[in-house]
Amino acid sequence: MSTQIDSFGDFPAYTKLAERSRRVAFFSSVGSLLHWDQQTFQPPAAGAYRASQIAALETMSHELWTAGEVGDWLNACEQQDTTAASTQHKGNLREWRKSYDRATKLPTSLVEELARCSALAHDAWLEARKQSAFPIFAPHLKRLVELSREQARCWGGDDLYDALLESYEPGAKRADLQRLFDGIAPHASALAMAGESLPEPTPLPAGPYPIEAQQAFNREVAEAIGFDFSKGRIDTAAHPFCTTLGPADIRLTTRYDHADFTSSLLGILHEAGHGLYEQGLPDDYFGTPAGSAVSLGIHESQSRLWENQVGRSREFWEFWFPKALRHFPCLKESAADAVYRHVNRVRRSLIRVEADAVTYDLHIILRFRLESALMDGDLSVDDLPGAWNSEFEKLFGLPIPDDAHGCLQDIHWSGASFGYFPTYTLGNLNAAQLFQAAGAAIPKLGEKIAAGQYRDLGEWLRKNIHSHGSTLLPGELISAATGKPTQPDAHLAYLQRIISDQTG
């Protein structure tokens, strides 16, 4: 479990920290296998024992990392001169300190209460959504809002919401997000309307798209973009995800739509984007921050880049349509352009997870505004459905028929994951900005994509994003890779292109 990392790494307290960090990662990776299996293969009756296994592993990880000696080792390292230490050592120390402080600042009673209430809230949310009855969920959500505010207060800082954001997007600030999101919202709303007035594209044939054929095509595409199947695999799960079970074991999951092969394929491009990030992290630092993904927003930039910037591009389908035809003979009367238009169809809709690239951010901005107000105490839980519906109408110009299609649709708040949603839009913005930068750095990137050649793009991402692990903060990483902090321009230009490419 222990490995020393060059010069500063010989310092005993650092070695101890690295060893402990790897041990925690070891438990997490085992936990990830338990979770992966739970989502893919576990027999129906095995849930209760499995949940206790996962909880026990989480407790052990938590105890290992919050033990007093970890604080002592950190202090000892911080008393050293680290000027000559490597980027990896500095990054590790910075991240270890942060996660240790955040973990130890929370009283055990609060951690347990959050876990207990989240479990209850999850069940209540499921039932509330089923019945579209917000009052079933409301008392649970109130408690989670209280506890999350308490959590944020323990973590400290000037802004409660910022303290929560830090869990998902280190260094991100609400004020910056607000500026970014306010800059996007009106344009996205306008583009959504413009997209909707485009003529309805010719529908793709309804199938058959046999699952075996979809699996074979997905794998072909995932391999082509660089996903290494000697270090990973694809399985089926109701809720697609990517998980890391070890430095050479990155697993993707997807689900299949019998009537639309593009749904699973774009899902795989998305998950493989996450997977390429994980496969591109430096193995030598596995189990330490320098070998770990830095944030959800950066992770999502990788998945969105492959799913949207590449997978929804005209060039992509020029190359892949003939290959898709071989797997799905029903496409013989269709064409690359029809698939291109199909995957870029813009329609305002009520449900986030069904949203297209143009309207997606509006869903996020809505949630960001509301959870932000909940944390400030400017919005009460009881007023949430009303606030949701009126804000939704402002952003989308559509009425919400019931709470199941409104404020009850997402799982996140039932798990007290306040501050998570913005990372989706940060991912979109970063994806567009990174793809633009890659396009400037790689000669003829468009032609390469049209020729099914992704190596230069993959290498650029590995060099500029993956290889850094968590040594740079997300903001620093994007600035270093693209020459500027996260901005809406590239993303808005991308959304604009979706519309203009289909006009006339």
Place this chain on the structure above:
Amino acid sequence: MSTQIDSFGDFPAYTKLAERSRRVAFFSSVGSLLHWDQQTFQPPAAGAYRASQIAALETMSHELWTAGEVGDWLNACEQQDTTAASTQHKGNLREWRKSYDRATKLPTSLVEELARCSALAHDAWLEARKQSAFPIFAPHLKRLVELSREQARCWGGDDLYDALLESYEPGAKRADLQRLFDGIAPHASALAMAGESLPEPTPLPAGPYPIEAQQAFNREVAEAIGFDFSKGRIDTAAHPFCTTLGPADIRLTTRYDHADFTSSLLGILHEAGHGLYEQGLPDDYFGTPAGSAVSLGIHESQSRLWENQVGRSREFWEFWFPKALRHFPCLKESAADAVYRHVNRVRRSLIRVEADAVTYDLHIILRFRLESALMDGDLSVDDLPGAWNSEFEKLFGLPIPDDAHGCLQDIHWSGASFGYFPTYTLGNLNAAQLFQAAGAAIPKLGEKIAAGQYRDLGEWLRKNIHSHGSTLLPGELISAATGKPTQPDAHLAYLQRIISDQTG
């Protein structure tokens, strides 16, 4: 993780032991998932990290169970009056004491050396078998023999081999096995010759037996004999096994032969026999001996009972042949009798894992005699190939062409598993004896099997074997279930029937 078990279970030291035992079981069950995944789905490059995960979990289990407080708790319990304690409490205390003593009697250095040498020996064995070159394996085997003798000396007792046997078959004694095996050997040899002179049965059609159809048929049969798929599943693995990942999570694996559907089906009957045992153990005692299988020999009796006594019976095929025909239309010119004869074909062969029911025990008796002599120092490793070949010729009347088909064929000795082999034949003897007793207890068992009705048999096994966990020793369990200790009679009668049923 902790549960109290009725009256005596309130005694604090007992509660602590139960909690620790469940905690160890928790780690083992997580380890079993890691191992299951390794054998079924793990990507090729993930092996090294996975091995380190498994090793770390084993170390943790070992440390948890050998900690000084476990000894203190045991002493405290043993000072109590346990007269009124339940069978489960008594059984747990007996088994905990035994496993604690056995674990703590071994010096850490010996445990580590055995692990290290086994790992090396495994690689050497693979290479030796590949090249059929015993000298590659010999030095490793010598070391493992030495270390195993040392291990047996640490465990103590009058007989080194008995001390090793105890790991796999508690309470079994070499002298008893020798008597049993010497009683079987001449009969089995004679029956093998008789079986071989039967006319060659009409071959079954060579297929097609598509894997999907085999999977569907296997599942239908496994469900029919009572395997609960809400608490288990079947996957594909190169080396079939059954593993327990939790009280409601028992997994079987099998492999498929494109040209013979009976191979996988009998494999599934075998593994489902193990699985029914695991599913039939009392859930309330999961993670303690009272909720655990008692020995390999008893486990094998359950797998062999379903595979051989049921799955190779005429009655079984009378019922299942028409159903097999639905899955495999190629069987339309065949008949139940042809399948019956096909799965009962007797042929002496060199390789144990390919042996039929009649010759199987001869392979075991050979290994028992040789490993017994190795442990006594009566046979040197260098003389092993010669001894194997001459003993084989005596038992089978066949020459061994090379060591790959002789003493290098099995993995067991490369893992220092001396004392494991006899449990296979104990399983066969117990399977026949249990099936005979079940037949005496259940009216018209044969007719029920011919009607595809297995409930009475399943319930009889659950009541007489599964529900006891490890509260009775294997010998006591068989005596209680069948009215007598393990004897060769029922098994020899079964082997005799295989021949006589096909004669004339």
